Amino acid sequence: MSLPLPPVAEDLRCPSQRRFPEATPFPGLEGRHPCFSLTPEGHGRAGRLHLPVSPACNITCRFCQRDFNRDEIRPGVARKLVAPEQAVAVVTRALDLSPDISVVGIAGPGDTLCTDHALRAFTAIHAAFPDLLLCLSTNGLRLADRAEALHAAGVGTVTVTVNAVDPAIQAEISPTITDQGRRFEGLAAATRLIERQLAGIRAVAALGAVIKINMVLIPGLNDTHVERVAATVAEAGASLINLIPLLPGADFLTRRAPTAAEVSAAQAAAGRHLTVFSHCRRCRADACGIPGKTDLSAAVYGAEAGQDSTFSHG
Ligand code: CLF
Ligand code: SF4
Numbered sequence: 001m002s003l004p005l006p007p008v009a010e011d012l013r014c015p016s017q018r019r020f021p022e023a024t025p026f027p028g029l030e031g032r033h034p035c036f037s038l039t040p041e042g043h044g045r046a047g048r049l050h051l052p053v054s055p056a057c058n059i060t061c062r063f064c065q066r067d068f069n070r071d072e073i074r075p076g077v078a079r080k081l082v083a084p085e086q087a088v089a090v091v092t093r094a095l096d097l098s099p100d101i102s103v104v105g106i107a108g109p110g111d112t113l114c115t116d117h118a119l120r121a122f123t124a125i126h127a128a129f130p131d132l133l134l135c136l137s138t139n140g141l142r143l144a145d146r147a148e149a150l151h152a153a154g155v156g157t158v159t160v161t162v163n164a165v166d167p168a169i170q171a172e173i174s175p176t177i178t179d180q181g182r183r184f185e186g187l188a189a190a191t192r193l194i195e196r197q198l199a200g201i202r203a204v205a206a207l208g209a210v211i212k213i214n215m216v217l218i219p220g221l222n223d224t225h226v227e228r229v230a231a232t233v234a235e236a237g238a239s240l241i242n243l244i245p246l247l248p249g250a251d252f253l254t255r256r257a258p259t260a261a262e263v264s265a266a267q268a269a270a271g272r273h274l275t276v277f278s279h280c281r282r283c284r285a286d287a288c289g290i291p292g293k294t295d296l297s298a299a300v301y302g303a304e305a306g307q308d309s310t311f312s313h314g
Helices: 084-096 118-129 145-152 166-171 186-206 226-236 260-270 297-301
Strands: 046-048 102-106 135-137 155-161 177-178 180-184 210-217 238-245
Touching: 046 084, 046 135, 084 102, 084 118, 102 118, 118 135, 118 145, 118 155, 145 155, 145 186, 155 238, 166 186, 177 186, 180 186, 186 210, 186 226, 210 260, 226 238, 226 260, 238 260
Parallel strands: 046 102, 102 135, 135 155, 155 210, 210 238
Antiparallel strands: 177 180
């Protein structure tokens, strides 16, 4: 018998799920995974540690600004890189600092499957801490190739960033990819990326992973395309979607962020097909703590932690 959920002040579940208030579509994740919990109580009490082990990327998103600093709170930023061999030591330190940590995620600063660093880190962590939830965020280009290895390494939740399923739109957002040593441009790159993303979603879904889609909402580019993305990824096996407002930067510096009304409209469109996650904090690649509540990143990764010799700067 499942335990009753806490009172729901703001219910993130899609209408079909709300008909069964005692049920959660993600057994074992409610209250343990901040980004796969559907109640305020659930996502407000679980902590995550991000390991910045993935340096490189295999696609070019025109909004992307990877950087190393201690100040900015956004994806693609970390204080330093950590070597996969240091992952267990970092997790040990984070757990000592915060027993709330129940998830170890890898989300950058580059793509997590462009190198084998994330897989090596997850494999070591899964052996040392088999009860921790392991979470991967990727652009999806290598996801189908790596699905079995990720499953074997204990990765149970996967986020794929899908910004378009129409190659003409995708080509405007990420104009080049490098796959199997070959560089692709324009529509060829976009068509290949979308095909690999959907194949990857199907592959990890077949192995039992719970899948969230991150979609960067870019007014004038993909904001009227949200429902088609949601319907397509839902058919492939995704459960959840997170509409992330564009942070103007890099080639998209002169584009604007969506308004709150535009984000709400996009969430409504996506919600016809998927449960919408709306509490994203646009975390750094070295975030640590309960998103929006506690921030232990400096204590875990900062020079002030006195651990620099433990970590790679490579
Ligand atoms: Fe990290 Fe992402 Fe896993 Fe969560 S974050 S890898 S799914 S454990 Fe969460 Fe942070 Fe938003 Fe990401 S709030 S940026 S959606
Ligand atoms: Fe940047 Fe991520 Fe796009 Fe790679 S996939 S270019 S790291 S936003």
